[in-house]
Amino acid sequence: MAKIELIATAAFGLEAVVAREVRQLGYEDMVVENGKVIFKADEEAISRANLWLRTADRILLKVGEFEATTFEDLFEKTKALPWTDWLPVNAAFPVDGKSINSKLYSVPDCQAIVKKAVVEKMKQKYKRPWFEEDGPLYKIEVALLKDIATLTIDTSGPGLHKRGYRKLSAAAPLKETLAAAMVLLSRWFPDRAFIDPCCGSGTIPIEAAMIGLNMAPGLYRQFSAERWANLSPELWRRAREEAESLIKQDERLKITGTDIDEEVISLARYHARQAKVENQIHFQKRPLSQIGSQSKYGWVITNPPYGERLGELREAEALYKEMGTAFKNLDTWSFYVITSHPRFEELIGRKSDKKRKLYNGRIQCNFYQFFGPKPPRQKIEPAINPE
Numbered sequence: 001m002a003k004i005e006l007i008a009t010a011a012f013g014l015e016a017v018v019a020r021e022v023r024q025l026g027y028e029d030m031v032v033e034n035g036k037v038i039f040k041a042d043e044e045a046i047s048r049a050n051l052w053l054r055t056a057d058r059i060l061l062k063v064g065e066f067e068a069t070t071f072e073d074l075f076e077k078t079k080a081l082p083w084t085d086w087l088p089v090n091a092a093f094p095v096d097g098k099s100i101n102s103k104l105y106s107v108p109d110c111q112a113i114v115k116k117a118v119v120e121k122m123k124q125k126y127k128r129p130w131f132e133e134d135g136p137l138y139k140i141e142v143a144l145l146k147d148i149a150t151l152t153i154d155t156s157g158p159g160l161h162k163r164g165y166r167k168l169s170a171a172a173p174l175k176e177t178l179a180a181a182m183v184l185l186s187r188w189f190p191d192r193a194f195i196d197p198c199c200g201s202g203t204i205p206i207e208a209a210m211i212g213l214n215m216a217p218g219l220y221r222q223f224s225a226e227r228w229a230n231l232s233p234e235l236w237r238r239a240r241e242e243a244e245s246l247i248k249q250d251e252r253l254k255i256t257g258t259d260i261d262e263e264v265i266s267l268a269r270y271h272a273r274q275a276k277v278e279n280q281i282h283f284q285k286r287p288l289s290q291i292g293s294q295s296k297y298g299w300v301i302t303n304p305p306y307g308e309r310l311g312e313l314r315e316a317e318a319l320y321k322e323m324g325t326a327f328k329n330l331d332t333w334s335f336y337v338i339t340s341h342p343r344f345e346e347l348i349g350r351k352s353d354k355k356r357k358l359y360n361g362r363i364q365c366n367f368y369q370f371f372g373p374k375p376p377r378q379k380i381e382p383a384i385n386p387e
Helices: 015-024 044-052 071-079 107-126 176-186 203-212 233-245 262-274 310-330 344-348
Strands: 004-009 030-033 036-041 058-067 095-100 139-145 148-154 193-196 255-259 281-285 298-302 334-339 354-360 363-370
Touching: 004 044, 015 030, 015 036, 015 176, 036 044, 044 058, 044 233, 058 071, 071 107, 071 148, 095 107, 107 139, 176 203, 176 298, 176 334, 176 354, 176 363, 193 203, 203 255, 203 262, 203 281, 203 298, 255 262, 262 281, 298 310, 310 334, 310 344, 334 344, 344 363
Parallel strands: 095 139, 193 255, 193 298, 255 281, 298 334
Antiparallel strands: 004 036, 004 058, 030 036, 058 148, 139 148, 334 363, 354 363
């Protein structure tokens, strides 16, 4: 199978997490750049990457890259690319664009020129004057950065954070990709207890359950490239069968999600049912001050309110102080909290062991990490040899 180049786009700060996931899928030939991981693979990687990558935003097929400082450059070099290797005669191929620090700064003009160049290339192959564009979607993007144009086709369709389970939404939802990244960054082990005391509509516990069960996040949704004429349906069938077979059906997880709002708790239960993980998570209405567990060691991972709006700031700050007191009840646990509040450590009354800059949408946050003591190693009793 011929090698292709794919780009897994990522939120800033998550590139290393995405790269680790790509490597775990078996694709070693990669380059990590700001906001993306570029990797070489076979066509099967289109289906596997879409199904499995928890923290990437989308998977783009790279058609070509070149320097373009004039519109003539952009037209001729775009036209020279192998578009008809991918686009059938009935392809719908809208063009999106972006330009950063480039001489060709007019995005609408760049989009129009790329569209015209692709049409001209298709005319050569299909010998017709116009195209209906009533078939599968092949969304093209021209991205210009410092005069280098990268031309891609989007294989994902809706962003990969849209797993399909969150049909309804609470206020200020956390993206599923960021929730999964928080769990992966925490190095949580599925045999350990897990609590989200500000669980809202359930995204972090649900993503943890999917990780704990080794459930591919894209298993229950569709992707643009599933309708592509030149990708065998067999690739998708095999990838989905592989994903189904790798779910740990017998795993029993100790995941709890609590929140003070009964309405969002019922929403969380609904989302867990949609994600097929409802048997793995215990959701309960409970104030943060009552956080507790019978497990001696465990993980707390949470996305509390940030108090971005003026009237909510005091409430958020009071919650952080309450968090500092409540966490003392779990003094052998590890805690992971994302917030944009600059005085979080001061309010919680504790210095983090590590913090990492992440973005929740457009909000710059820190992911604060407080490490608990390592559990003692279990003693293995020597086997008794029967006489």
